[in-house]
Amino acid sequence: MLSLLVPRPWRSYNFASVSHVGNQDEMSRSRSFLPYLLTLVPRRVTESMPVVRMLRPVACWMLQSPACGCRASVLPSRLLGTSPRQIPMDANFHSTSFSEADQQRVLITGGLGQLGVGLASFLRKRFGKDNVILSDIRKPPEHVFLSGPFIYSDILDYKNLREIVVNNRITWLFHYSALLSAVGEANVSLARAVNITGLHNVLDVAAEHGLRLFVPSTIGAFGPTSPRNPTPDLCIQRPRTIYGVSKVHAELMGEYYYYRYGLDFRCLRYPGIISADSQPGGGTTDYAVQIFHEAVKNGRFECNLRPDTRLPMMYIHDCLRATLEVMEAPAESLSMRTYNISAMSFTPAELAQEVLKHIPELQVTYNVDPVRQAIADSWPMNFDDSNARKDWGWKHDFDLPELVTTMLNFHGSESRVAQAN
């Protein structure tokens, strides 16, 4: 039937090659050829053929998808079929056009957590203090409030988010709001709202206004059936926490918006992040931050994971640098939208051993929290980040010895300042 509708020169095309797995050239030619054919079928014919009518918008979308090497704004998005709630029919034409050399205007959501303040200060060095706006639903401490622009933003309030993006001419959005693994299990409905509904709002605002969007994922996006040592980028992802489920959802939705609407979505799966001047927000890897505070303050530390629990970890400076690097990477260097990044991997016993080299009197005891332990036992032990290294040149600076020295230097100088006051 289809052959009757196909213009003569193309009738001899080998349609069987569509399912021919071995030949990539052949496959990609078929992929772009079939949709093109469907767009040529006269509309009066498609109206009388339900299958062709259904396939037409999909064909248009495939033709303009970034995977086909075309800019997503080649065709108006009304050809794409049903738009999500907030995306107007001509969404892609709202995009602020900017070249890499242009000044970015940055918004960070959930910026008062463990990572956001550090990210703001890192990005302000790159883009200027007034071009990076930190936001959260909490009241900022004075030093944060004085350090640069801060604004209230609840990601569950779509209009509030859109107003901020419009009024401040935002071009890049770093979406940090989330409930982490342990607090998420303690309040599943809130975690579902913030991590899933909130993400939907962010995706829609970003797509509507042509933003480049960064959403962090996590080692927690993997589960007990994933390969754990090492864990590659692409493998089974069946996490058993609401946090992990929401992050897999974020990875897939971001990738979907990339192909469907041309949203410039970029995502890194962070390991447990260790920071000196900010507190963790209720995760499974928090022990690796708390040990430094406790070691310097009390000389004692009670760990809530078993001594042999191996997890991937990273110093915050590496994490923030990777985040900026992937955001600045040329689009053509990214073969994926979501990458694992890795630096080191250790157990509580190994971390304690390294700290003991500096504080020999430190006493470490173990009092296992069953919820956190079950989560940790389902997460990767080592992270394979070879794609990030190959595609955009990711390279970590901090291994375990440098991490421990840096953390103890910070806390040592902090406690000396406290004693002097």
Ligand SMILES: NC(=O)c1ccc[n+]([C@@H]2O[C@H](COP(=O)([O-])OP(=O)(O)OC[C@H]3O[C@@H](n4cnc5c(N)ncnc54)[C@H](O)[C@@H]3O)[C@@H](O)[C@H]2O)c1
């Ligand atoms: N810290 C880590 O080890 C780690 C590891 C992997 C991934 N990540 C990811 O990085 C991001 C930042 O992590 P973090 O450690 O800073 O988290 P955090 O828990 O310390 O901070 C999250 C922030 O989100 C804010 N928030 C909550 N509900 C909100 C809402 N409705 N609107 C706006 N903000 C809201 C909170 O007030 C909080 O300040 C998260 O997405 C997290 O999943 C963190």
Ligand SMILES: C[C@@H](O)[C@H](N)C(=O)O
């Ligand atoms: C690993 C990460 O996503 C976070 N620190 C948690 O433990 O929940």
